Amino acid sequence: MSLFIRLWNEFDDRAGFSGTLLPVIRHPVPPRLGWEYVLGSATLISFTIQVLTGIALALMYVPSAAEAYNSLQFITNNAAFGSVLRGIHFFSASAMILFVGAHAIRTFLTGAFKYPRELNWISGTVLLLLTVTMGFTGQLLRWDQTAVWTAIVAAEQAGRIPLIGKSLAYFLLGGENVGGATLSRFYAFHVFFVPALIFALLGLHLFLVIYHGISEPAKPGKPVSPKTYRTEYSQMLKDRGVPFWPDAAWKDAIFSTLATIVVVVLAIIVGAPALSLPPNPSIVGAVPRPDWYLLWVFALFALMPPAIENVAIFLLPLLGIGIFVLTPFFSNKGERSPLRRPWAVGIVIIIVVMVASMTIAGAQAPWSPDFAAKPLPVSIIGTSSGPVYQGAQLFYEKGCEYCHMISGQGGSRGPNLTTVGTRLTKNDIIIRIVNGGVNMPAFGGSLTSQELSDLVAFLQSRK
Amino acid sequence: MSEEPSEQTNIPPNPELISRRQFFNRLILALLAVGGVLMGIPFIGFLFEPLIRKFTPVWRPVGAVDKFPIGSTTDVSFVDANPLSWSGVTANSAAWLRRDSETQFTAFSVNCTHLGCPVRWVAGSQLFMCPCHGGVYNKNGEVVAGPPPLPLPRYPVRVNNGQVEIQASPVPITAPFSLP
Numbered sequence: 001m002s003l004f005i006r007l008w009n010e011f012d013d014r015a016g017f018s019g020t021l022l023p024v025i026r027h028p029v030p031p032r033l034g035w036e037y038v039l040g041s042a043t044l045i046s047f048t049i050q051v052l053t054g055i056a057l058a059l060m061y062v063p064s065a066a067e068a069y070n071s072l073q074f075i076t077n078n079a080a081f082g083s084v085l086r087g088i089h090f091f092s093a094s095a096m097i098l099f100v101g102a103h104a105i106r107t108f109l110t111g112a113f114k115y116p117r118e119l120n121w122i123s124g125t126v127l128l129l130l131t132v133t134m135g136f137t138g139q140l141l142r143w144d145q146t147a148v149w150t151a152i153v154a155a156e157q158a159g160r161i162p163l164i165g166k167s168l169a170y171f172l173l174g175g176e177n178v179g180g181a182t183l184s185r186f187y188a189f190h191v192f193f194v195p196a197l198i199f200a201l202l203g204l205h206l207f208l209v210i211y212h213g214i215s216e217p218a219k220p221g222k223p224v225s226p227k228t229y230r231t232e233y234s235q236m237l238k239d240r241g242v243p244f245w246p247d248a249a250w251k252d253a254i255f256s257t258l259a260t261i262v263v264v265v266l267a268i269i270v271g272a273p274a275l276s277l278p279p280n281p282s283i284v285g286a287v288p289r290p291d292w293y294l295l296w297v298f299a300l301f302a303l304m305p306p307a308i309e310n311v312a313i314f315l316l317p318l319l320g321i322g323i324f325v326l327t328p329f330f331s332n333k334g335e336r337s338p339l340r341r342p343w344a345v346g347i348v349i350i351i352v353v354m355v356a357s358m359t360i361a362g363a364q365a366p367w368s369p370d371f372a373a374k375p376l377p378v379s380i381i382g383t384s385s386g387p388v389y390q391g392a393q394l395f396y397e398k399g400c401e402y403c404h405m406i407s408g409q410g411g412s413r414g415p416n417l418t419t420v421g422t423r424l425t426k427n428d429i430i431i432r433i434v435n436g437g438v439n440m441p442a443f444g445g446s447l448t449s450q451e452l453s454d455l456v457a458f459l460q461s462r463k
Numbered sequence: 464m465s466e467e468p469s470e471q472t473n474i475p476p477n478p479e480l481i482s483r484r485q486f487f488n489r490l491i492l493a494l495l496a497v498g499g500v501l502m503g504i505p506f507i508g509f510l511f512e513p514l515i516r517k518f519t520p521v522w523r524p525v526g527a528v529d530k531f532p533i534g535s536t537t538d539v540s541f542v543d544a545n546p547l548s549w550s551g552v553t554a555n556s557a558a559w560l561r562r563d564s565e566t567q568f569t570a571f572s573v574n575c576t577h578l579g580c581p582v583r584w585v586a587g588s589q590l591f592m593c594p595c596h597g598g599v600y601n602k603n604g605e606v607v608a609g610p611p612p613l614p615l616p617r618y619p620v621r622v623n624n625g626q627v628e629i630q631a632s633p634v635p636i637t638a639p640f641s642l643p
């Protein structure tokens with residue numbers, strides 16, 4: 001034992017750990033930091049898991065447009081631990097996005113971005129954006145049918161940027177079509193470019209945390225004044241500071257361990273995200289959807305008024321990201337406590353409610369036709385012959401059911417027609433079908449008069 | 464602690480020495496810049512290589528003329544114009560091909576002009592429907608519902624030796640404010 005200690009001492013004498021690193025991890029922090037302070041380290045730990053599982057997956061993943069899908073099939077279905085590893089990589093990515101978001105909310109609500117930590121906030125917000133970029137490029141590396149169309153959607157979005165839009169779109173795809181270069185590029189972005197930026201900014205972010213110290217819990221009635229803040233802060237540390245390690249770090253350790261356990265358990269139980277069909281852009285039956293954390297953006301694209309969309313598609317993110325990143329420039333002094341900053345609380349509530357409800361909307365996508373709709377059974381139609389029955393067949397064949405629900409079957413794009421017979425007269429129904437409506441195309445041209453009368457008979461029978 | 468000579472301690476105010484130091488300072492920065500340019504040009508150039516690469520449209524056969532009944536709209540697939548040899552199935556593209564008459568065909572892009580999702584032809588209602596944000600086009604590709612800002616783009620199509628041929632083109636990008 002003493003030999004071990006002697007060896008360590010000799011090593012440490014040459015390596016200089018106790019002289020340099022120890023003071024860093026034992027740097028004084030304000031006393032009694034709450035559980036809300038664990039979110040940053042939890043983000044860091046999930047990032048570390050991403051790096052480790054990412055490196056592991058790279059042992060077998062083939063970043064080739066032709067082979068990636070097969071290698072993923074092998075990793076998922078044949079390789080020992082493959083499905084679990086992919087699962088961890090996916091759920092830890094989700095955790096990282098949740099934690100980085102919660103960390104930003106916590107920092108905003110407690111005014112921790114104020115003087116002198118403006119740069120902490122700015123580097124942190126850029127890290128948040130890079131985290132989402134990692135998620136997006138990562139979904140693409142799944143290189144199935146959805147991934148291919150996601151690449152095209154990304155290119156189309158880039159296309160709306162003035163002047164350079166088109167070039168940027170083809171730049172992202174690595175050519176004028178999805179092809180051999182596309183996956184390699186996104187692989188390089190996901191594995192080299194973006195992580196390099198993350199490491200650089202993470203270094204800065206952590207350095208700043210040590211340099212400025214961890215912000216003390218916000219107290220109402222104790223505003224930040226740039227003139228006196230630093231003196232007061234260092235005095236407080238001198239009087240009451242405790243070493244980060246272990247006095248504060250134990251909470252981080254407990255939380256991160258719990259989070260990791262949840263991630264691994266989910267990876268084992270739920271497994272890796274399923275792959276859809278092969279990445280063949282000529283299979284047109286695709287239904288591309290983003291992963292959960294971007295469903296709200298997906299919903300936004302569907303719900304935004306088309307008239308403003310061309311402009312809004314690039315102006316909104318620009319404005320949103322600009323305001324987000326530059327928040328400290330709007331107020332970097334004054335009250336920190338959320339109890340004295342009702343506007344800050346209001347903004348957070350509005351954003352969280354909006355993003356949550358749009359995420360739900362995005363998951364349900366009621367604006368999308370339901371291509372999986374099945375013909376209505378006789379039990380719903382109520383008869384197996386005659387005009388009503390014929391009309392029901394037409395209701396399916398003509399695609400009405402993709403958008404209109406009847407007795408729980410069909411899409412939600414247009415009004416539910418389960419009881420349309422009680423709401424509309426025969427003439428109303430005919431007018432709507434023939435001329436169309438707000439978001440409904442006119443069907444007058446694609447129906448014979450016999451078909452129209454059968455369809456109307458069927459709809460009138462819906463009571 | 465540090466061993467660099469500091470200006471206040473043992474160095475006399477020697478204008479010549481200071482200018483020497485300034486010279487080194489600038490020399491290092493200049494060398495860094497040279498290195499940066501030497502590395503940077505090929506790096507950036509390679510990054511933007513796809514934009515420099517020449518695109519030449521190519522006619523691709525998609526099937527014999529008789530395969531397509533007059534009035535029908537079917538999806539056809541073809542190989543992209545200049546695929547890289549390792550593209551595998553990603554080198555394929557699709558189009559919706561309508562036979563208008565004995566000799567006339569119309570080829571629609573499958574890419575929704577909103578955000579590029581693959582539209583489907585619903586024969587019963589004679590509509591193209593987008594699976595993403597609810598865009599709907601009529602049989603001529605004009606928008607009848609939803610967010611798409613433009614009609615479905617069309618590809619050049621011709622009949623050659625009894626084969627229908629589509630001109631494999633870049634994936635259409637809706638870029639309203641872009642340079643041509």
Ligand code: FES
Pocket residue numbers: 575576577578579580593594595596597598609610611
């Ligand atoms: S991509 Fe077709 S409606 Fe959005």
